[in-house]
Amino acid sequence: MQIEFRNVTKKYGQIAAVQDLSLAVLRGEFVTILGPSGSGKTTALMLLAGFISPTEGDIRIGGHSVAAVPSYRRDQGIVFQSYALFPHLTIRRNLEFPLEMRGARAAERETRVDRMLERVRLKEFGDRMPSQLSGGQQQRVALARALIADPPVLLLDEPLGALDRNLREQMQSEIKSLHKEFGKTTICVTHDQEEALTLSDRIVVMRDGRIEQIDTPEALYDRPATRFVANFLGEANIFENPGFNMECDVTPPLGSIAMLRPERICIATRAAPQPPDADWRQFVAGTVEDMIYAGPMRKYHVRAGRSMVIIREHVAAGKQIFGIGEKVRLDWLRSDVRYLIT
Incomplete structure (x- = not known):
């Protein structure tokens, strides 16, 4: 297993944002954590990223416990909904930054940045500032920056939430293409059902801090186990007292x-x-x-x-x-x- 949550609980006072979460993610798998506000999905991602620590349980990456490891020592790429690009740096310098933090030499940085800019179709935009790019272009830069240092794990926090519908659909295709090409173990958090169905190998549906159901997109949609999953993942006709047999x-x-x-x-x-x-x-x-x-x-x-x-x-x-x-x-x-x- 690449990623494991072992009976993880995160409490804020007496309130458990995540309760007894156990989840195993295979190497190279794309897993989306889906749920409404307050379901615990973002807390689970923040635990994996190392921004918060579990109250109980353990988190393991590549077989090693990281529950007590700070975020800056975890080899992960992270893409936020707000992109979190450095506004005072050019696109090229934004991409160079994670390589500098890892001690890459100038020649290697230049080569890898050129290659990544070409991959995300922004070769001519390296000298621009983030404010000079569209939302979709900024999102591609954020993905490129997360991938350029070749981390084994990629975390996506509502990555397309700030885009309009047409751009979201374009970026869904871009993310699928990048995942296929780089093969990164990817954990994505979203409340967008269509996004989850389109991108994922498996979907984790959360409710009140617990996992409601885990399965492939097809199985979850076609064979939901509970009323909550059926209603949350698409529309459903529920026949409790239909008036016909x-x-x-x-x-x-x-x-x-x-x-x-x-x-x-x-x-x-x-x-x-x-x-x-x-x-x-x-x-x-x-x-x-x-x-x-x-x-x-x-x-x-x-x-x-x-x-x-x-x-x-x-x-x-x-x-x-x-x-x-x-x-x-x-x-x-x-x-x-x-x-x-x-």
Whole structure:
């Protein structure tokens, strides 16, 4: 294991920001810690960075305990949401700084800075000041500075939170490319679900200082274990008392509730022919109460029984649009229904 949290607790007075956290991260893995404000995700990153010390437990990097090692002695690259570039230094000098701290010679520094500037597509910007760059360019400099000294571990603290949507998507691709190229063990903290799903090998969902669930992005989204994970990672239809009988192919666990993702549901007129796999589907009548156009997606809110069901479908030429008050039929594969603990 490259990184290990062993029963780590961090308390502020009587309040535990992180409680009994145990997590193992493989060498070269990209792991995102995801959760709402107050979940403990940032505290976990600050513990790993060495900015705060655990109240209980141990943190190990490369097999060695670092719980008592100060941050400046941990061989890690860190990227903050605010970028934390030195405003009085040029981009080149910002990149040289971590190499100077490690005693690299001038010729080596120049070579490595040139190579890194070219890698992040900022070769012509080395003599500019950070204030002369766009947000996306500053973020690329921050990533370059974190990587240039070749640390084994890279820490990302809400790295794209200050960017607009288009820039975030561009930088997500840039981070994925850099991770593939450099192969650094990476821990990223974010509250952005899309960011976590796009970047990660595994996602750690935290709640109230504890791990709620750990899994791959696909498994977490498709098979959430709890109601909290289902609602936090994307939209979810939760059927507690739906007003119709939920059909399923398995015996639901005792005390569980049914969940269905909005994109798994099909909407059609009530008179539409049944699909070829009708024997594996459940059909429910409903009435459209709202329709929201969101670019590539169209979202419906349909009253079915006692439930308000959310349906998401891709906008496509020739696809029927249903208006408010229209009587419709919903259907879904029974195998797409998941059962959650509360």
